[in-house]
Amino acid sequence: LIGWWGHDFKTRFLMENKLQLSEGINGFRLSNPPILLVCALQASLEVFGQTTMKALRRKSVLLTGYLEYLIKHYYNEDKTNPEKPFVKIITPSHIEERGCQLTLSFSLPIKSVFKELEKRGVACDMREPNALRIAPVPLYNSFHDVHRFIEILGSAITSSKQTANNTALSGSY
Numbered sequence: 001l002i003g004w005w006g007h008d009f010k011t012r013f014l015m016e017n018k019l020q021l022s023e024g025i026n027g028f029r030l031s032n033p034p035i036l037l038v039c040a041l042q043a044s045l046e047v048f049g050q051t052t053m054k055a056l057r058r059k060s061v062l063l064t065g066y067l068e069y070l071i072k073h074y075y076n077e078d079k080t081n082p083e084k085p086f087v088k089i090i091t092p093s094h095i096e097e098r099g100c101q102l103t104l105s106f107s108l109p110i111k112s113v114f115k116e117l118e119k120r121g122v123a124c125d126m127r128e129p130n131a132l133r134i135a136p137v138p139l140y141n142s143f144h145d146v147h148r149f150i151e152i153l154g155s156a157i158t159s160s161k162q163t164a165n166n167t168a169l170s171g172s173y
Contacts, residue, residue: 047139059138060100063146067102067136068093070150075157077107085157090131101135103127108160116156122149 068089075087088105091098106113114126125133136146 051139056138060136061095063136063138063141063143064098064100064102065095066143067134067146067149070146071102071104071153074150074154085161087153087157099135100137101133104132104134106130106132106157108157108164112160112163113156116159117152120152120156122152122156 071087071089075085077086077088078084086107089102090105091102110126110128110130110132114124114132117124117132124135127133134149136149
């Protein structure tokens with residue numbers, strides 16, 4: 001049987017149970033994307049439809065600048081108090097050279113700080129040997145979120161320092 005589509009019945013309807021992708025990039029296409037992916041895409045397009053990239057970038061610059069200012073204000077290295085833990089921003093400070101993410105280097109063991117931040121609900125990215133990447137995303141983070149992060153960071157640093165001190169004390173006996 002040959003159908004109007006140009007393929008015989010056996011080839012069209014009784015195919016073997018194996019995937020035959022087209023060569024090249026065409027092999028990665030889907031003709032019908034899964035409905036849950038389409039729903040998420042539709043929702044995100046509606047959100048993006050309510051703003052502009054210019055407005056998002058403006059908010060990004062302000063949020064990241066605010067985060068940078070607060071970190072430098074509260075967690076800068078204090079030469080008069082060498083016991084005080086500090087945070088150093090290693091991301092370029094020029095806004096044209098960065099996005100919304102800041103990479104922070106710590107004077108404390110990074111794993112401890114990272115675990116304490118995770119316990120407190122902060123989503124960040126740890127990079128060995130001693131860096132965390134923090135990103136106040138302008139689409140869904142607020143200035144209040146940045147301020148709350150700074151407070152949470154302080155409690156995480158305090159807990160990390162106490163853990164490091166307790167470990168040092170228990171190891172000295």
